[in-house]
Amino acid sequence: MFQNLQERHLTFEHVFTRILKFMNRNPRGNYRLMVGTDSQVHCNRTVFITGIVIQNEGKGAWACIRKNIIPRKMLHLHERISYETSLTEEVVALFTTERKNEMINIVLPYIYQGATFSMEGHLDIGAGIRNKTREFVNEMVTRMESIGVEPKIKPDAFVASSYANRYTK
Numbered sequence: 001m002f003q004n005l006q007e008r009h010l011t012f013e014h015v016f017t018r019i020l021k022f023m024n025r026n027p028r029g030n031y032r033l034m035v036g037t038d039s040q041v042h043c044n045r046t047v048f049i050t051g052i053v054i055q056n057e058g059k060g061a062w063a064c065i066r067k068n069i070i071p072r073k074m075l076h077l078h079e080r081i082s083y084e085t086s087l088t089e090e091v092v093a094l095f096t097t098e099r100k101n102e103m104i105n106i107v108l109p110y111i112y113q114g115a116t117f118s119m120e121g122h123l124d125i126g127a128g129i130r131n132k133t134r135e136f137v138n139e140m141v142t143r144m145e146s147i148g149v150e151p152k153i154k155p156d157a158f159v160a161s162s163y164a165n166r167y168t169k
Contacts, residue, residue, distance in 0.1 A: 002052070004064040012094050015064055019054045022062040023103060028110040029056035033103065034152075035091050036122025036160030037084040039074070040168035046074040050087045051122075051164040065167050066091065081125060081133055084160070085140045088121050092149050095119070119149050124161050126154035 002010040010018075023031055037050040048068040055061040068087060074080045100119065107115035121144035125133035137153060144151035154161055 002064040002066045007064075010064060015052060016095075016099060018062055018064075019052075020102065020106070022054055022056070023106045026056060026059065027106045028113055028115045029059060029107070030114070030116045031056055031103070031107060032118050032120060033095070034120045034122055034159040035088050035149075036124065036152075036157055036164055037087045038124045038160045038164035038168050039080050039084055040165075041073050041075065041080075043073070045072065046070045046080065047168050048084060048087055049164040049167040050091050051159045051167075052091060053159050053163060063163060065164060067167070077132060078136060081123075081136050081140060084124060085143055088123070088160075089143065089147055092119075092121060092147055120152050120159075121147075121149040122152045122157035122159040122161070124154070124157060124165070128154075 002012065002015050023029065032055045034053045034055065035050065037048055039046055039048045048070070050066045050068070051063060053061055053063040074083070104117050107117045123140050123144065125137055125140055127134050127137050141151040141153065
């Protein structure tokens, strides 16, 4: 189940309907569908939050999250990053070819007027020299690319590193 500040207990069908409704308000928009996951280790569990954000660049966004709790501390960084990526992949897979085509068909009549649609997988990892996750960048980026989603890492992976992060605490 998904939720946001206005609604709880949303099925993926509800989420997809909200996304289509948001896009149909302005079919000439520049849309980015972004999915990303972040995690936080607590004393007896690890909380994973996967965020879905549909953004019409410069004109607002609609977003929701899904919470997943593992009842143990996941202390190995590779295991946690890999699981974050798996949860992102799982949500991305819900956007079937048919569903992606529905979203593309909203902007398609307006592409010559500048309308766009893209889909991104936001990974809470960074390539910086001081970033502990840098050794996992190639592996996780390849996983996103293999499912046909444009991978984004820090600092461009704001759905994972900012939006989802705020709900892991």
